[in-house]
Amino acid sequence: MPLKLMMALTAAVLVSQAWISAATAAECQRKDALGTSRVLTVDAATFPRVGRKSFPQTLPLEDHEVVLTFDDGPWPPTDAKVLAALAHECVRATFFLIGKSASEHPDLVKRMAAEGHTVAHHTWSHRNLKYTKPELAGAEIDKGIAAVENALHGVSTTTPSTPFFRYPYFEMTQATLDNLQKRGIAVFGADLWASDWNPMKPEQQLKLLIEKLKAARKGIILLHDPKAQTAAMLPAFLRYLRDNRYRVVHLVPASAPKDASAADKK
Numbered sequence: 001m002p003l004k005l006m007m008a009l010t011a012a013v014l015v016s017q018a019w020i021s022a023a024t025a026a027e028c029q030r031k032d033a034l035g036t037s038r039v040l041t042v043d044a045a046t047f048p049r050v051g052r053k054s055f056p057q058t059l060p061l062e063d064h065e066v067v068l069t070f071d072d073g074p075w076p077p078t079d080a081k082v083l084a085a086l087a088h089e090c091v092r093a094t095f096f097l098i099g100k101s102a103s104e105h106p107d108l109v110k111r112m113a114a115e116g117h118t119v120a121h122h123t124w125s126h127r128n129l130k131y132t133k134p135e136l137a138g139a140e141i142d143k144g145i146a147a148v149e150n151a152l153h154g155v156s157t158t159t160p161s162t163p164f165f166r167y168p169y170f171e172m173t174q175a176t177l178d179n180l181q182k183r184g185i186a187v188f189g190a191d192l193w194a195s196d197w198n199p200m201k202p203e204q205q206l207k208l209l210i211e212k213l214k215a216a217r218k219g220i221i222l223l224h225d226p227k228a229q230t231a232a233m234l235p236a237f238l239r240y241l242r243d244n245r246y247r248v249v250h251l252v253p254a255s256a257p258k259d260a261s262a263a264d265k266k
């Protein structure tokens with residue numbers, strides 16, 4: 001490629017990146033909002049598996065940078081509150097969705113994407129894949145991906161438009177890990193969480209989450225959007241992030257993954 005053309009293309013990419021951050025800032029009407037500080041592109045080739053709960057590697061986050069992730073949705077009663085809280089603070093998150101729920105609430109899945117959030121995958125029915133027969137474990141993953149893609153784009157494909165996956169209960173098998181890596185799908189663990197699957201009052205949930213964050217100082221935060229206690233404490237938690245100079249990083253995929261059927265044939 002001629003040098004001039006290459007420089008022009010590089011400049012065009014830089015301009016489009018600048019435009020993205022300017023657009024994000026412009027979209028936020030409230031000056032006082034927490035906001036999304038930057039966009040981090042996650043490529044499965046560089047980051048095949050992230051999150052210290054399960055893996056030695058995590059995302060390259062600076063001190064006081066956090067990534068907000070929500071598992072087990074979509075769930076209309078609580079997602080209304082969660083999405084409102086995120087919109088109020090102009091914050092973008094990543095939702096790891098259950099395929100079956102996505103097939104039942106496609107409008108909510110579309111709304112998550114339309115509001116700028118990243119829509120990722122969390123199996124079809126939230127089975128523990130470690131204790132699922134190998135042939136069924138792969139199907140759980142693929143059926144889940146297809147259901148979310150169908151909700152988003154009306155196409156039932158096992159090639160995810162966002163190649164991000166999280167195992168239910170963080171329970172994985174080597175065979176499925178290998179398959180996901182071959183397909184260019186990044187596997188997400190988490191760096192910190194506040195056990196919001198245990199029933200507790202929203203105030204207790206908030207206190208516990210803040211304690212965990214104070215200890216970790218940064219990282220991928222795992223929350224569950226169908227939990228009423230989490231939806232209830234989220235506005236206060238986002239305020240806490242703002243008041244304590246934490247910065248929210250939004251994850252986006254690098255590119256479309258390899259064709260799933262091609263990877264399966266290998």
Ligand SMILES: [Zn+2]
Binds near residue numbers: 071168
């Ligand atoms: Zn889950």
